[in-house]
Amino acid sequence: MIFDLALKDLLQMVRDKRSLLFIVAMPIIFTLFMGFAYRGGSQNDAEADHRIPLALVDPQPDSRLSKMLFTRLDSSDSIRIVPMNEDEAMNAFRKGEVAGVLVIPAGFSEQAEAGKAAQLNLIAEASSSEGQSLYQLLRVPISQLMSAVEVARLSADVQSNPDEYIPSVELAWSKWNENSKISLVRVEQAVAKGSESDWTGGNPYNQASPGILVQFAIFGLTTSAQILVQERKTRTLQRLMTTVMRPWEIVAGHLLAMFGLVFLQTVILVVFGQFALGVDYLREPLGTLLVSVALGLWVASMGLLIGVFARTDDQVILYSMVAMFLFSALGGTWFPLEAAGGAFAAIGRAMPSAWAMTGYQDILIRGLGLDSVWLAAGCLLLYALGFFGLAVWRFKELEV
Amino acid sequence: MKAIEVTNLKKSFGAFQAVRDASFMADSGEVLGLLGPNGAGKSTTISMLSGLLMPTGGDASIMGHSVTKDPEAAKKSLGVVPQDVALYPDLSARENLVFWGKMYGLRGAGLSSRVDEVLEIIGLTDRQKDHVGRFSGGMKRRVNIGAALLHKPDVVIMDEPTVGIDPQSRRHILDNVKELNQQGMTVLYTTHYMEEAAELSHHIAIMDKGRVIAYGTHDALIKMIGEQTRIDLTLNAEAEKVLDAWRAIEGVAGIDATDGKVTALVDDSNRVLPRLFDAASKANVRITSVGIQEPNLETVFLHLTGRALRD
Ligand SMILES: Nc1ncnc2c1ncn2[C@@H]1O[C@H](COP(=O)(O)OP(=O)(O)OP(=O)(O)O)[C@@H](O)[C@H]1O
Numbered sequence: 001m002i003f004d005l006a007l008k009d010l011l012q013m014v015r016d017k018r019s020l021l022f023i024v025a026m027p028i029i030f031t032l033f034m035g036f037a038y039r040g041g042s043q044n045d046a047e048a049d050h051r052i053p054l055a056l057v058d059p060q061p062d063s064r065l066s067k068m069l070f071t072r073l074d075s076s077d078s079i080r081i082v083p084m085n086e087d088e089a090m091n092a093f094r095k096g097e098v099a100g101v102l103v104i105p106a107g108f109s110e111q112a113e114a115g116k117a118a119q120l121n122l123i124a125e126a127s128s129s130e131g132q133s134l135y136q137l138l139r140v141p142i143s144q145l146m147s148a149v150e151v152a153r154l155s156a157d158v159q160s161n162p163d164e165y166i167p168s169v170e171l172a173w174s175k176w177n178e179n180s181k182i183s184l185v186r187v188e189q190a191v192a193k194g195s196e197s198d199w200t201g202g203n204p205y206n207q208a209s210p211g212i213l214v215q216f217a218i219f220g221l222t223t224s225a226q227i228l229v230q231e232r233k234t235r236t237l238q239r240l241m242t243t244v245m246r247p248w249e250i251v252a253g254h255l256l257a258m259f260g261l262v263f264l265q266t267v268i269l270v271v272f273g274q275f276a277l278g279v280d281y282l283r284e285p286l287g288t289l290l291v292s293v294a295l296g297l298w299v300a301s302m303g304l305l306i307g308v309f310a311r312t313d314d315q316v317i318l319y320s321m322v323a324m325f326l327f328s329a330l331g332g333t334w335f336p337l338e339a340a341g342g343a344f345a346a347i348g349r350a351m352p353s354a355w356a357m358t359g360y361q362d363i364l365i366r367g368l369g370l371d372s373v374w375l376a377a378g379c380l381l382l383y384a385l386g387f388f389g390l391a392v393w394r395f396k397e398l399e400v
Numbered sequence: 401m402k403a404i405e406v407t408n409l410k411k412s413f414g415a416f417q418a419v420r421d422a423s424f425m426a427d428s429g430e431v432l433g434l435l436g437p438n439g440a441g442k443s444t445t446i447s448m449l450s451g452l453l454m455p456t457g458g459d460a461s462i463m464g465h466s467v468t469k470d471p472e473a474a475k476k477s478l479g480v481v482p483q484d485v486a487l488y489p490d491l492s493a494r495e496n497l498v499f500w501g502k503m504y505g506l507r508g509a510g511l512s513s514r515v516d517e518v519l520e521i522i523g524l525t526d527r528q529k530d531h532v533g534r535f536s537g538g539m540k541r542r543v544n545i546g547a548a549l550l551h552k553p554d555v556v557i558m559d560e561p562t563v564g565i566d567p568q569s570r571r572h573i574l575d576n577v578k579e580l581n582q583q584g585m586t587v588l589y590t591t592h593y594m595e596e597a598a599e600l601s602h603h604i605a606i607m608d609k610g611r612v613i614a615y616g617t618h619d620a621l622i623k624m625i626g627e628q629t630r631i632d633l634t635l636n637a638e639a640e641k642v643l644d645a646w647r648a649i650e651g652v653a654g655i656d657a658t659d660g661k662v663t664a665l666v667d668d669s670n671r672v673l674p675r676l677f678d679a680a681s682k683a684n685v686r687i688t689s690v691g692i693q694e695p696n697l698e699t700v701f702l703h704l705t706g707r708a709l710r711d
């Protein structure tokens with residue numbers, strides 16, 4: 001009889017054509033849309049220039065050392081060199097268009113090569129992270145350049161042949177370049193990883209598909225909770241109580257119907273994600289099933305809760321919307337919580353919707369197995385139990 | 401064993417006593433009419449009989465099963481037709497009936513043929529595929545009754561099943577009740593139409609303000625007020641001008657005025673009527689119409705409460 005009651009509910013839900021729109025068509029459209037949005041976002045990221053802009057003021061760009069330094073810096077993945085005169089450079093620096101200004105004084109090349117003390121000036125905000133990075137990034141090539149000059153001068157001296165200087169300095173510099181490339185590249189990659197890592201694990205739908213799935217599972221409640229409100233309004237609930245159905249069976253029947261609806265919706269979206277969008281839910285089919293069942297139970301018990309608290313259909317829509325926005329925004333279905341950070345992420349992580357996302361993304365992005373999914377599913381089930389208890393308590397208080 | 405037995409049933413909502421010490425009973429196979437004006441406590445009594453409300457005191461039983469001690473057995477023997485139509489408007493008549501049959505544990509072919517039977521009884525076989533939401537008030541009420549009959553209960557309780565419907569549907573429902581009763585069902589029929597109670601019932605319980613103020617067969621109730629006759633009068637002026645004078649006349653057992661209509665209960669209309677006219681002319685009130693009615697349930701109610709049944 002529980003089953004018959006659930007079937008009746010499902011029949012009513014299917015009769016409501018709007019609900020089909022909400023349950024199937026809208027989530028699919030939204031998934032595609034969000035996926036495009038993320039994909040667009042990450043493409044822009046790749047094209048954008050993340051190198052630190054540095055103004056280079058060099059009155060003698062053709063001098064040997066200037067050329068050597070310029071070539072080296074210009075090939076860097078971390079620094080973007082913008083040659084300017086001193087006024088332009090200071091202006092750009094003040095406006096924040098460049099993170100620093102490197103000034104090569106007139107006669108620098110000659111003085112250095114003559115063994116006289118020569119100095120480059122870096123003007124940068126010492127307290128900013130970009131300024132710090134600039135200093136670190138410049139220190140190495142400049143000290144290498146100076147040491148190459150020293151080595152070549154020594155070599156020319158030792159051989160007492162001033163003609164040896166030029167080949168020596170070029171040889172030393174090229175050695176430095178080869179060596180430093182290895183270490184420099186390593187540093188640059190570390191920097192790059194921080195800003196450009198792909199949190200979607202290569203497929204933007206890995207965020208969009210489960211995100212929309214969780215969000216619309218909650219949105220689907222508008223239909224299923226309305227059934228319960230209608231049942232109270234039309235007094236059919238009261239009539240049910242005069243039949244041989246026990247109260248717990250009535251609650252269970254409605255819960256089953258809501259679960260059925262959410263689960264069906266989840267299955268459709270998982271299948272769509274898997275086969276149309278390449279979101280690999282079936283990498284760990286049992287894990288996906290486990291998270292989906294737990295998600296369904298939580299959402300269904302929330303539907304029951306809304307159904308016993310709301311007095312009108314409008315209230316059902318209002319409560320469902322609030323629940324959807326609250327749990328979607330906080331629970332990381334729109335963007336990963338890692339991107340938010342702070343208290344927001346901390347609160348969000350405790351949300352049942354976040355546990356559902358964690359469950360799915362452990363499978364999709366982090367490539368974890370069934371054992372890691374248990375925790376997420378368990379937390380969802382705890383939430384389900386809590387919501388269910390509250391709904392049953394309220395159901396008993398209902399005026400009949 | 402009585403089919404329905406109600407003993408000293410009480411129900412309070414906070415300080416308000418909706419049902420006070422109600423007692424009545426129905427033998428197996430009879431129609432018991434529960435008659436009373438709005439707010440008498442009829443629906444509250446029925447809610448206790450059908451297990452929706454827990455009595456504050458007393459008890460009731462359906463086919464020997466106490467509704468407080470063994471509600472599930474009592475519910476099995478009982479079909480309830482609620483006062484408000486309680487159906488799913490977005491399901492068809494047949495789907496509704498099938499669903500309610502399942503809620504009483506019916507299945508399969510047995511259910512299907514019983515639904516056919518019930519559709520025949522309520523006269524909606526042609527319209528079974530239509531959504532109940534599109535039905536007229538009378539048709540809805542018929543499905544509302546049908547939904548209580550599927551499990552062939554020993555006892556059916558109907559709470560004002562004819563309120564606000566067309567005469568044709570009303571006739572259909574009254575005939576249904578008689579038919580079901582002839583097939584052996586015990587019916588508790590609640591109404592505030594005394595004609596319905598008179599036509600259908602073997603026994604009648606009259607309720608007012610939470611109390612059962614009279615219980616018996618139709619004839620016994622009428623005899624209770626002796627040879628009293630009801631006189632209906634309309635006046636060309638405020639009834640208040642003459643009401644006290646009339647009340648003082650010997651032979652006037654009760655008098656009540658609502659909406660310019662006066663209803664008087666008198667011992668001997670031949671003797672009392674001239675005195676009513678006398679008193680009226682003394683008070684400068686003209687009587688514009690007079691009607692004399694043989695005693696009926698309305699008269700009984702007036703006799704017992706000093707008020708008219710319909711307000
Ligand atoms: N849940 C409740 N809480 C408070 N008072 C109630 C409740 N249910 C009924 N009452 C009151 O109890 C009294 C009897 O109500 P009930 O519905 O039983 O009357 P009724 O005889 O069925 O009247 P009607 O012919 O209008 O259906 C009324 O005064 C009503 O206001």
Ligand SMILES: [Mg+2]
Pocket residue numbers: 442443444483559560
């Ligand atoms: Mg009533």
